[in-house]
Amino acid sequence: MQWLPGLFCACPSSRAPSRRGAGFTLLELLIVLVVAAIAATVAGxxxxxxxxxxxxxxxxxDLASQLQRARTLSVQDGRPVTVSYEPGSRQLLVDGAPALQVPEPLSVQWQAVERGARARQNAPEAAGQPIFVFNADGGARGGRIAVLRGALGTAFHVNWLFGTLEQxxxxAQS
Known part of the structure; x- marks a missing residue:
């Protein structure tokens, strides 16, 4: 046999199909599985x-919507509406009725409304810790409630003069 540039030897052993090209090696399969596992973890x-x-x-x-609904209910019904928070059940209550369940991974910080003698007369006692009281005349008084995801979040309080919600x-407070 002659050797020509660019041609291979035509010996009998080179004519048999190579087993190397027939499939994947165990090492190649393991590498693919490791890369797939890393991708699945990142995606998860x-x-x-x-x-x-x-x-x-x-x-x-939902919290903004429930607070707005409480304000509207107060003006429509002509009576004070109390919004409270029940920390044990993690529920926002509007006039004592459950209105919003706060999911577990989120944290809630609140400052209850100061209840003076006049406030006790005008607003019925509500379950939980009263956060806001919306008055029939459109005014309001209240504390503050914040929903936090990690160390940052959103706080709500009311403008006492206009009764509007401010976000x-x-x-997070220590």
Whole structure:
């Protein structure tokens, strides 16, 4: 046999199909499985973070909606409406009725409304710790409630003169 540039030897052993090209080695399969496991872990962690952000955003929207509903109910019915928070059950209560369940991974900080003698006469005693009292004339008094995801979150308080809800950024208090 002659050797020509660019041609291989035509010996009988080179004509048999190579077993090397027939499949994957165990090492190649292990590498693929490790890469797939890493990708699944990263996707799972980012998916969990997305669900936590979505749960927080939905809770903030629901809280704002329930506070606005309490204010509207007060003006429509012509009576004070109390919004309280029950820390044991993690529920926001509007006139003693459950209105919003705060999901477990989120934390809640609140400052109860100061209840003077006049406030006790005008507003019925509510279950939980009263946070806000909306008056029939459109005014309100209240403390503060914040929903936190980690160290940051959103706080709600009312403008006592106009009875409007104000939403601000909040940080965890020690």
């Amino acid at each position: 962690l980012s998916g969990q973070a997305y669900l936590d952000r979505a749960r927080y955003s939905q809770t903030v929207r 601000t950024a909040a940080a």
